[in-house]
Amino acid sequence: MDTSFVFSSESVGEGHPDKVADLISDSVLDACLAQDPRSRVACETLVKSNIAIIAGEITTKAVVHYEQVVREAIREIGYTNDDDVFHADRVFVQNLLTQQSPDISQGVDARKVAGKKTAEQGAGDQGLMFGYACDETPELMPTAIMFAHRLGRKLTDLRKSGRAKWLRPDAKSQVSVRYEDGRPVEVVNVVISTQHTADVKHGTIEDFVIEQVVKKVLPKEMLSRKTEYLINPTGRFVVGGPQGDSGLTGRKIIVDSYGGTGRHGGGAFSGKDPSKVDRSAAYMCRWVAKNIVASGLAKRAELQVAYAIGYPEPVSICVDTFGTGVMRDAGIAAAVARVFSFKPADIIRELDLLRPIYRQSTNYGHFGKPGLPWEETNRVRELKAALAETSAKTVTLPRRAASAREVSAQAAGR
Numbered sequence: 058m059d060t061s062f063v064f065s066s067e068s069v070g071e072g073h074p075d076k077v078a079d080l081i082s083d084s085v086l087d088a089c090l091a092q093d094p095r096s097r098v099a100c101e102t103l104v105k106s107n108i109a110i111i112a113g114e115i116t117t118k119a120v121v122h123y124e125q126v127v128r129e130a131i132r133e134i135g136y137t138n139d140d141d142v143f144h145a146d147r148v149f150v151q152n153l154l155t156q157q158s159p160d161i162s163q164g165v166d167a168r169k170v171a172g173k174k175t176a177e178q179g180a181g182d183q184g185l186m187f188g189y190a191c192d193e194t195p196e197l198m199p200t201a202i203m204f205a206h207r208l209g210r211k212l213t214d215l216r217k218s219g220r221a222k223w224l225r226p227d228a229k230s231q232v233s234v235r236y237e238d239g240r241p242v243e244v245v246n247v248v249i250s251t252q253h254t255a256d257v258k259h260g261t262i263e264d265f266v267i268e269q270v271v272k273k274v275l276p277k278e279m280l281s282r283k284t285e286y287l288i289n290p291t292g293r294f295v296v297g298g299p300q301g302d303s304g305l306t307g308r309k310i311i312v313d314s315y316g317g318t319g320r321h322g323g324g325a326f327s328g329k330d331p332s333k334v335d336r337s338a339a340y341m342c343r344w345v346a347k348n349i350v351a352s353g354l355a356k357r358a359e360l361q362v363a364y365a366i367g368y369p370e371p372v373s374i375c376v377d378t379f380g381t382g383v384m385r386d387a388g389i390a391a392a393v394a395r396v397f398s399f400k401p402a403d404i405i406r407e408l409d410l411l412r413p414i415y416r417q418s419t420n421y422g423h424f425g426k427p428g429l430p431w432e433e434t435n436r437v438r439e440l441k442a443a444l445a446e447t448s449a450k451t452v453t454l455p456r457r458a459a460s461a462r463e464v465s466a467q468a469a470g471r
Contacts, residue, residue: 063245065233066201066316068209071134071420072226072252072297074304077143078102079313080419082306082328084130085111085123087413090330092119094411100154100328101306102127104299107142112153113328124150135217135226142300180364180371180401181333182324188342189319190350191357193241196425196432197347200241202316204232206421207274212251212266213420221265225252227297234279246285247271252297253289263288313423314339319359326423331410334364334401338371340431341404343424345397349378351434352441354389356381362399369400384448392443396436 069076081102089096096117103110109127132145190197208230216224231248234241249266266288272280307325314321324335331337342360349358355378362371376390383389398407405411408430418429426432 060238061236063233063235064201064318065231066199066205066318067229067231068202068205068312068421069309070209070226070228071213072136072228074104074299074302075308076420077104077131077134077299078304078306079309079327080134080416081109081111081127081130083415083419084126085121086328086330087416088121088126089115089117089119090411091413093117096330097332098328098330099333102328103303103305104143105303106300107144107147108149108151110151110153114156115154116156123152123154136298138225143298180366180368182335183364183366184324184335185322185361185363186324186334186338186342187320187322188339188344188346188360189315189358190343190346192350197350198425199315199318201232201234202318202422203425204234204244204275205230205316206425208232208247208249208270210421211270211274215269223254223257225254225297227252227301243281244275244279244284246287248287248290250289250294252294255295259289259292315424327419331405332401337401337404337410338362338364338399340408341399344408344431344433345393347432348434348436348440349389352437354383354440354444369402371399374399384444388447389444391447392440395443395446396439
């Protein structure tokens with residue numbers, strides 16, 4: 058990559074149609090887990106105009122009033138204005154939830170059945186998951202996506218506090234950052250589109266957003282006279298939310314992860330209980346990557362794991378430090394294998410995932426937030442010790458990414 062380049066990332070507000078769907082799905086998940094931690098939940102949501110449809114597969118002992126959960130999620134977002142077509146009290150809720158397929162259930166359950174090779178809890182599906190961390194920000198996240206999230210969060214705070222009564226829930230933000238020699242040096246442009254009432258003038262919106270949002274949130278040293286501000290560039294954004302566009306669960310996966318900097322395996326997060334490795338293994342990979350960077354083993358780190366449905370061990374583990382590691386990636390991978398287990402049951406136990414914590418993750422990214430277990434840097438000491446042990450043994454490792462079996466064999470004794 059060139060030493061000088063511009064990279065952009067976007068975020069969306071709580072009232073964006075896709076995020077409305079995500080919050081409803083995660084609200085259903087948390088409602089189930091609050092009563093029955095062993096709930097199996099795969100809840101998808103579609104919102105459009107004055108309709109909210111929940112569909113998917115749920116097996117739980119919890120007694121959940123799904124319509125009430127949907128309405129409360131919409132109310133929390135802020136669709137309660139008299140002129141809202143999509144209104145918390147007036148939306149039509151359609152429930153198309155059924156039970157989880159027994160064929161999937163037997164693969165996930167920790168029991169032996171015909172055709173299943175192990176009695177351990179298996180992955181809820183095949184697939185590949187990524188985790189990423191870098192030393193650009195205090196959160197160990199890429200700069201552009203963190204800036205975009207901060208702008209969206211500030212807009213929401215101003216709206217919900219009543220400081221700008223003309224603000225409405227739907228919003229998007231985008232930040233372009235210039236890098237020199239691999240480090241972020243300036244914000245090139247900021248794009249913000251926010252829904253508003255019909256009576257406010259564009260100039261008022263523009264001035265307010267630049268002065269009270271952008272300049273209050275982004276570091277002064279990253280802004281300059283050359284920074285371009287594009288605020289509501291269409292000139293009008295009155296019709297928004299599900300009235301203006303349909304929303305679907307899981308359609309903002311890049312917003313949810315690393316803003317395009319780190320790779321994504323394609324699986325969505327919201328509405329899925331942690332037996333689904335789309336969610337839990339992606340969280341695990343973030344936890345591991347963040348601990349690698351926090352321990353000083355690399356300035357950037359990305360993990361990929363892949364699973365087969367019903368099988369507990371990942372079929373592959375790959376560590377990439379983009380040439381920033383203190384030793385070859387295979388050596389860091391061996392240290393990772395000594396400290397962390399990627400079996401679904403172990404992930405759930407280590408991160409304590411059978412709790413109603415998922416609504417906290419829905420908006421402004423699933424990563425880079427305090428209070429979430431996969432954001433802890435509590436394995437730094439163990440990683441450093443494992444790397445020292447690996448180095449002392451001078452294990453000969455292949456230059457290619459080690460397979461899960463190879464890493465496990467080289468890290469015997471974890």
